[in-house]
Amino acid sequence: QVQLVESGGGFVQAGGSLRLSCAAAGRTFSTYRIGWFRQTPGKEREFVAAIRWSDGTTVYADSVKGRFTISRDNTEITMYLQMNSLKPEDTAVYYCAHALSYRLRSWYPGSYDYWGQGTQVTVSS
Numbered sequence: 742q743v744q745l746v747e748s749g750g751g752f753v754q755a756g757g758s759l760r761l762s763c764a765a766a767g768r769t770f771s772t773y774r775i776g777w778f779r780q781t782p783g784k785e786r787e788f789v790a791a792i793r794w795s796d797g798t799t800v801y802a803d804s805v806k807g808r809f810t811i812s813r814d815n816t817e818i819t820m821y822l823q824m825n826s827l828k829p830e831d832t833a834v835y836y837c838a839h840a841l842s843y844r845l846r847s848w849y850p851g852s853y854d855y856w857g858q859g860t861q862v863t864v865s866s
Contacts, residue, residue, distance in 0.1 A: 743854070747836065761862070762820070776853060827862075834859040835860050837857045
């Protein structure tokens with residue numbers, strides 16, 4: 742089992758910044774990849790970014806490239822999502838997700854085994 746706890750969400754004006762954190766506990770020695778997804782009411786969960794734990798290789802959704810940065814702290818098994826130049830369309834509940842082993846599609850929610858409870862990000866115009 743892996744437990745994930747997100748923090749850092751909140752309310753910000755357009756153009757502002759937030760940093761989300763995701764702390765992992767439990768079977769973290771089997772971490773292959775951790776990702777961030779977001780979801781708004783009535784829509785499917787959307788991929789935001791992911792990082793491969795072994796070498797830090799990252800991948801981003803086109804909608805956030807150049808604005809968001811995903812990073813990790815190996816010593817604490819914590820992942821971060823730095824969000825800059827936020828837009829109202831970034832408003833969503835953000836979830837971190839954990840993959841125990843290799844899966845081809847980092848953008849696919851089904852490629853992850855564990856999920857956090859989510860943290861709300863609201864960007865006003």
